[in-house]
Each structure stands twice: as structure tokens, then as C-alpha cells.
Amino acid sequence: MDRELLAALKTLSDAPRLRIVGLLASGRRMAVSDLATDLAMPSGTVMHHLSRLSEVGLVKAHGHRPNVRYELRKERLAWIGAGLSTSGSEPEHEGLDAPWPDGRLRSTGSRVLRGFLSDGRLQTIPAQEKKRLVVLRFLAETIFEAARDYPEKEVNQRLALLHPDVASLRRHLVDEGFMVRAAGIYRLRPEADWPDSPVSGSISP
Numbered sequence: 573m574d575r576e577l578l579a580a581l582k583t584l585s586d587a588p589r590l591r592i593v594g595l596l597a598s599g600r601r602m603a604v605s606d607l608a609t610d611l612a613m614p615s616g617t618v619m620h621h622l623s624r625l626s627e628v629g630l631v632k633a634h635g636h637r638p639n640v641r642y643e644l645r646k647e648r649l650a651w652i653g654a655g656l657s658t659s660g661s662e663p664e665h666e667g668l669d670a671p672w673p674d675g676r677l678r679s680t681g682s683r684v685l686r687g688f689l690s691d692g693r694l695q696t697i698p699a700q701e702k703k704r705l706v707v708l709r710f711l712a713e714t715i716f717e718a719a720r721d722y723p724e725k726e727v728n729q730r731l732a733l734l735h736p737d738v739a740s741l742r743r744h745l746v747d748e749g750f751m752v753r754a755a756g757i758y759r760l761r762p763e764a765d766w767p768d769s770p771v772s773g774s775i776s777p
Contacts, residue, residue, distance in 0.1 A: 580628040580652050585717070588613065589621045590729040593630065596644035597732075601634055603641050653693055653734060685710055694735040697744070705748065705767050711741065712750040712760060722758045 584590060591611055596602060604622070608615045622642055625631040629648045634641050684706040688695055694711075698704040715730045716722065722730075724742070731738040742758070745751040749767050751758050 576628075577652065580630070580648075583624050583628045583630070584652070584733075586621070586624075587726050587729070588617070589625055590726065590733075592618070592621055592625065593644060593649070594729050594732065596631065596642065597646075597649075599644075601641035601643045603639070607642070649733070650693070653689075693733075697735065697737060697740055704744065708741075708744055708748055708750050709766065712745065712766065716751075716760050718760050718763070720759065724756050724758065727758045 584593070588611065592607060595607060595610055602610075604615050604618050607613075607622075608618045611618065622631055622633075626633070630645055631642050632645050634643060684698075684703050688698060688703070688707055694707065698707055711731070711734065715733070727742055728738040731741045735741060746753050746758070749761060749765065751760055
């Protein structure tokens with residue numbers, strides 16, 4: 573994963589910044605005061621987070637003080653999603669099948685992901701269980717961190733970056749063994765406990 577993409581992902585790993593991105597994702601240009609009100613957050617804190625988001629190209633300022641409004645650069649968000657798709661689905665060395673966890677080949681997972689991801693976003697949730705497990709593993713590996721607790725709201729914000737049906741994705745991640753949930757808090761299971769990914773060739777087109 574290149575440094576630019578890694579920096580963008582690190583910036584987005586902060587929950588308040590994800591909330592700002594979520595508000596701006598509606599397409600509205602918003603002033604700091606509007607964001608501060610909606611987020612119940614001091615204006616200075618909002619400005620700090622907007623500055624960090626601007627540094628990685630995710631937000632753009634319009635106008636002049638005191639009437640500056642901020643807009644989400646959706647093309648930049650799509651670039652991040654596309655980078656996640658590539659880093660999560662392509663072999664590390666051309667011409668070779670990089671190992672999938674547990675020694676399985678990544679080729680099947682790559683093919684499945686390419687069929688369901690476009691511009692870095694998940695187009696639909698697979699109905700077939702084996703394909704769905706590939707997609708869920710991709711989500712677990714790329715947008716969540718091990719040994720960290722996530723409130724349901726933050727889980728929703730992270731999943732919404734890739735697909736609008738966050739309730740279904742959240743339920744699948746729990747029901748199919750990638751996450752545990754207790755009292756509204758979500759946490760990744762140890763990777764060794766995740767469902768097995770399918771072996772190359774075991775998924776029909």
C-alpha cells in the first residue's frame with residue numbers, strides 16, 4: 573500500500589473525521605459552525621479535523637472568511653476506495669498468486685472482488701455464501717483494526733464508505749463470524765477464528 577493511501581486511511585481512522593465525512597457526503601457545502609452544531613463539537617476541534625482532512629485532499633474550502641464552506645471531494649474518496657480494492661484484491665507480484673490466509677490462493681478472492689467492487693465501492697452484497705465470505709473478509713481486513721472496540725455508529729460510518737446497506741453488512745459480519753457484538757459495541761474476532769475463505773476454483777462464476 574503506498575504512503576499517500578496509507579496517510580489518507582490513517583486520517584480517516586479517527587471517528588470524528590468519519591462523522592464529518594458522513595455529513596459532507598450528502599453533497600452539501602457546510603460551514604464550520606454548521607458542522608460544530610451537528611456534531612456537538614467545539615468549532616476549534618472541527619477546524620482541526622477539517623485541516624487534517626484537507627491535508628489528504630478529502631475536503632475543499634470554498635469562499636472567504638467568515639463565509640468559508642467545506643465540501644467533500646468525492647473523487648478523492650473514490651480514489652481511496654479504489655486503492656483499498658486494489659491492495660485488497662491483487663497479488664503482490666505480477667504473475668504469481670499471493671497466498672490468501674490459511675495458505676489458500678488469492679486468485680478466486682480477486683476475481684470475486686473485481687466482480688462486486690467498482691470505483692472502490694461495493695455494488696451489491698453477494699447472495700451466494702462463498703462469495704459473500706470473500707467480500708466480508710475484505711471488509712474486515714481493510715476498514716477495521718484488530719483488538720479495537722467500535723460503537724455501532726462508527727461501524728455504520730465505516731461501512732457506509734463502501735455500501736449504503738450498513739445494517740445488512742453489519743449483521744453479516746457478526747452472523748458469519750468476523751465480528752462479535754455486545755451492548756452495542758463491535759470488535760473483530762481473532763483472524764484465526766474467521767470463516768475459511770474458499771479455495772481457488774471452488775466458486776462458480
